[in-house]
Amino acid sequence: MDLTATLPLPAARRARLRRGWRKAAFGFSVAVIVSPAILVFLWMLSLSVKTEVDNTAYPPVFVPAHPTLGNFVQVFTENSMGLYFWNSIVVSGLATLVALAVGIPAGYGIARAQAHKITVLILIARMTPALSYLIPLFTVFQFLGLNNTLTSLVITHLVITVPIVVYVMAGHFETLPRELEEAALIDGGSVWTSFRHVALPLARPGIVVGTILAFIFSWNNFVFGAVLAGRATRTLPAAVYNVLTFEQLAWGPLAAAALVVTVPVLLLTIVIQKEIVVGLTHGGVKA
Amino acid sequence: MTSAAIAAARPGFLARRRRSYRLFALPALIVVGAVIVFPWLFTVWMSAFDWTIGSAAHFVGLDNYLALVTNQRFLEAIVHTFYFTALAVVVPLVLGLAAALIFHRRFAFRGVLRGIFTMPMMATPVAVALVWTMMFHPQQGVLNYLLSLVGLPPSLWVYSPTWVIPSLVLVEIWHWTPLVMLIVLGGLAALPTEPYESARIDGASEWQLFRYITLPLIAPFLVVAAVIRTIDAVKAFDTIYVISQGGPGTASETINLYLYLQAFAFYNIGNASAVVVVFFAIILALALLLLYVRQRAKWT
Numbered sequence: 001m002d003l004t005a006t007l008p009l010p011a012a013r014r015a016r017l018r019r020g021w022r023k024a025a026f027g028f029s030v031a032v033i034v035s036p037a038i039l040v041f042l043w044m045l046s047l048s049v050k051t052e053v054d055n056t057a058y059p060p061v062f063v064p065a066h067p068t069l070g071n072f073v074q075v076f077t078e079n080s081m082g083l084y085f086w087n088s089i090v091v092s093g094l095a096t097l098v099a100l101a102v103g104i105p106a107g108y109g110i111a112r113a114q115a116h117k118i119t120v121l122i123l124i125a126r127m128t129p130a131l132s133y134l135i136p137l138f139t140v141f142q143f144l145g146l147n148n149t150l151t152s153l154v155i156t157h158l159v160i161t162v163p164i165v166v167y168v169m170a171g172h173f174e175t176l177p178r179e180l181e182e183a184a185l186i187d188g189g190s191v192w193t194s195f196r197h198v199a200l201p202l203a204r205p206g207i208v209v210g211t212i213l214a215f216i217f218s219w220n221n222f223v224f225g226a227v228l229a230g231r232a233t234r235t236l237p238a239a240v241y242n243v244l245t246f247e248q249l250a251w252g253p254l255a256a257a258a259l260v261v262t263v264p265v266l267l268l269t270i271v272i273q274k275e276i277v278v279g280l281t282h283g284g285v286k287a
Numbered sequence: 288m289t290s291a292a293i294a295a296a297r298p299g300f301l302a303r304r305r306r307s308y309r310l311f312a313l314p315a316l317i318v319v320g321a322v323i324v325f326p327w328l329f330t331v332w333m334s335a336f337d338w339t340i341g342s343a344a345h346f347v348g349l350d351n352y353l354a355l356v357t358n359q360r361f362l363e364a365i366v367h368t369f370y371f372t373a374l375a376v377v378v379p380l381v382l383g384l385a386a387a388l389i390f391h392r393r394f395a396f397r398g399v400l401r402g403i404f405t406m407p408m409m410a411t412p413v414a415v416a417l418v419w420t421m422m423f424h425p426q427q428g429v430l431n432y433l434l435s436l437v438g439l440p441p442s443l444w445v446y447s448p449t450w451v452i453p454s455l456v457l458v459e460i461w462h463w464t465p466l467v468m469l470i471v472l473g474g475l476a477a478l479p480t481e482p483y484e485s486a487r488i489d490g491a492s493e494w495q496l497f498r499y500i501t502l503p504l505i506a507p508f509l510v511v512a513a514v515i516r517t518i519d520a521v522k523a524f525d526t527i528y529v530i531s532q533g534g535p536g537t538a539s540e541t542i543n544l545y546l547y548l549q550a551f552a553f554y555n556i557g558n559a560s561a562v563v564v565v566f567f568a569i570i571l572a573l574a575l576l577l578l579y580v581r582q583r584a585k586w587t
Contacts, residue, residue, distance in 0.1 A: 030394065033386050034404050036461055041406065043429060044418045060429050102314040109311025118312065125323050127570050129522045129543055132563040133322065135550050136329035142340070158322045166315055191307045222413045222525045227551050237413040241529055251421050258414035269409040273402060 044262075047255030048072070055251040071256035079253065081260060083232070084239035090150055091225075091235050092218040095157035099165040099214050104207065107169025108195055112178075119170065122163045133159045134227055141228065148230030156224045161214040168213060172206025173199060212272050216265050236261045334560035341554065351561035360537060361562070364545040365569070368521060371452050371541055372573075375459040375520035376513060382460065383467025383512065388497075390468065391475040405465040412462065416529035419458045420445075423530070445531045448538035455539060458526050463519065467512045474508030475501075510581040517573050542566050 047055055049067040075081040110118050137156050138147070146152040176199060184194040225238030234242065240257045334351055338344035355361050390401050407415065422430050423444035431441040444454045482500050491499075524543045527533065533540035533548075546566065550559035 026389075026392075026394070029385075029389055030400060033382075033389060034400050037404050037407050037465070040415070040418060040422075040461065041410075043422065044414075047418070047421065056427050058427055058432070060427070060432050098318070102318050105311040106315030109308045112311075113305050113308035115309065115312070121319065121323075125319075127518050127567070127574060128323075128327070129524075129546070129563070129566055129570070131524070131543060131546050131550065132330055132567065133326045135556060135559055135563065136326035136333070137322065138551075139329075139333075139340070139556060155322060158318055162315060162318055162322070185304075191304060195311070216409060220409075220411045220413075222411075223528075223547075237411055237525075240417065241413055254417055255421070258411075258417050261411045261414040265409050265411055266406060269406070270402070273405075 044255050044259055047251050048259050050252055052250055052252055071252035072260070075253045075257045075260065079239075079243050079257070081236075081239070081257060084234050084236045084243075085260065087150065087153075087229075087233055087239075088219060088236040091153045091157055092215050094154045095161045095218050096165075096211055096214045098154070098158060099161035100207070100211060103162055103165030103210065104169050104200070104203070105195070106166045107171075107206075107210075108173050108199060108203075110166070110170040111173035119167065122167050125159075125163050130159070130221075130223055134224060138227060147228060148233055150233050152228050153224060153233065153235065156228060157218045157221065159224075160217050160221060164214045164217060165210045168210035169203070169206055172203055172209075176202050209272050212268050216268055219265060330560045330563050332560075333556055334564050336557045336560075338557040339553070339555050344557070347557070351557050352565070354558070355561055355565060360540070361542075361545060363537065364540050364542045367452065367539060368541040368543075368569075371456060371459075371523065371527075371539075372517060372520040374453065374456040375463070375523065376516045378456065378460050379464040379467045379516060380509060380513060382464045384471055384509065386464065386468040387471035387475055390472055405469065407462050408465040408469075410462075412525040413529055415462065416458065416526045419461075419526075420530050423454060445539075446535060448535050451531055451535065451539040455527055455530060458530065459520065459523060462526070463516065467516060470512040470515075471505060471508050474505035478504055507581060510577060514574055514577045514581070517577060518570060521570050521573065542569070 046062060046064070048071050049069065050061060050064045051066070051068055051070070054061040054064050109115070133156065137152075141147045141152045146155075180198050180202075181194040184198050185191070189197075220237065221235070222237040222241065225235035226241065229235060229238055240254075240261055335346060335348055336344045337347045337350070386404065390397065390404070422428050423446075425431060425441060425443050425446055428444070430444065434441060442450060442454075445451045478501065483496060486496055486500060522543060523541065524547070527539055527541060527544055528547065531539045533544040542562065543566070546559055546562045549555045549562060
């Protein structure tokens with residue numbers, strides 16, 4: 001029997017005990033709140049390095065006795081993951097580049113002309129379901145014979161990348177001091193030179209954030225690729241879904257492919273930890 | 288010399304400069320016009336036609352909309368959408384608030400743990416949905432195994448018409464609670480310290496501090512989180528499409544799923560366009576409702 005629980009304790013010891021309990025309870029709540037995030041990713045990793053026998057075993061095998069990279073080899077050799085990975089890089093890369101080319105000057109113009117009404121357009125764009133862009137664009141691409149091409153995918157992904165870059169850049173240019181640009185203008189420079197040689201070099205951090213966010217959101221998009229792409233032009237998320245779930249039902253390769261899609265995004269996320277919220281809440285709903 | 292002084296010296300200078308700043312936005316406006324505004328107009332226009340790809344289009348006026356009003360399947364999809372949205376907004380808000388209160392305190396490895404906690408938010412939705420599909424598997428899935436460990440009976444998860452929407456919401460909660468947490472955390476970081484000090488002197492309990500000081504002060508942030516969460520939950524597509532395809536039957540068919548079928552399984556563009564317009568009106572109404580609440584919250 002535990003005597004300490006019934007015996008009266010000195011006040012100091014009781015206080016220490018209570019503090020200890022509180023600390024333990026707090027630690028427990030941290031564990032509870034963090035564990036779902038970590039467990040799903042660990043399970044993904046576990047499925048991807050196990051053989052099919054281990055993956056279908058019950059009770060489940062959590063840590064395999066003989067981990068294998070066979071699933072990864074399989075998705076790259078038999079399911080042409082390499083090609084789809086490349087497609088995703090081309091589509092997201094080009095869509096991001098075009099967005100930067102038009103979005104950086106636009107963000108600058110909006111910030112300096114104080115044309116905040118344009119951001120309402122971005123908010124409405126944020127609210128519109130992605131499928132509603134897809135129907136008209138699909139019809140036009142059909143007419144132009146562009147369906148199943150990477151070009152049509154790059155164009156459609158601009159729906160995602162341009163608003164993000166404009167929004168991030170407009171916000172960033174607003175935080176930059178105007179004095180240096182004023183000086184350049186007084187020295188006889190044009191508005192363009194003060195943008196090109198004064199504001200642009202200062203905006204590099206904003207450009208990095210805008211680039212990464214645009215790339216991630218484009219990379220994660222599924223439905224555009226699922227509808228517009230042909231067999232050879234699928235982007236990664238569409239390919240993982242189509243190839244691996246319809247043509248075969250093996251868990252190991254599926255998890256391996258899912259990991260291949262997700263890891264680049266998670267790595268990029270680490271770079272811009274703090275600015276993620278800006279990207280996800282874009283559309284003018286500022287706190 | 289400030290721009291005001293320049294303007295005084297040279298009339299029309301500022302207006303001219305403002306115009307040249309506007310020119311900077313021109314390329315972006317052209318792109319936005321082509322890929323965003325054009326689809327909006329095209330959709331509204333097509334919603335007045337009876338048109339299936341491959342056949343001729345007929346102008347039918349408002350018939351597509353009238354047909355939707357009596358379309359049982361569409362009406363059920365609206366109900367499913369609201370059910371899904373309500374759960375996928377409220378639960379992440381509550382959990383996100385709790386998580387924010389936890390991460391607002393200082394403790395060992397806070398930065399790393401917060402990083403891990405926010406990982407789901409950026410993970411590719413399709414990839415995550417596929418892993419959850421495997422976890423939901425009634426025979427070999429790890430979730431039923433975990434239930435059995437704590438002595439609970441196995442669930443059919445997404446294979447049960449009753450549980451499919453709550454199960455899908457579970458994925459949504461996992462995915463998006465971190466976003467709510469980050470928004471609320473921003474609010475907590477901006478809290479003043481004085482009210483707490485004087486309230487403590489007056490003998491307020493921890494709960495009272497939270498209820499009467501913290502909660503009112505971070506309410507605007509919760510509303511922002513609610514707006515964003517609502518817009519995203521109403522539009523949820525990837526997770527539902529990958530995990531349940533709207534099934535079993537049509538038990539988890541939301542407006543977006545119905546829209547997808549109309550457009551890209553039946554190529555019924557006229558009907559799908561009408562669905563888009565109604566769908567957008569619903570999203571807009573919900574967002575405005577929440578922003579109205581936010582406006583009201585500011586006054587009190």
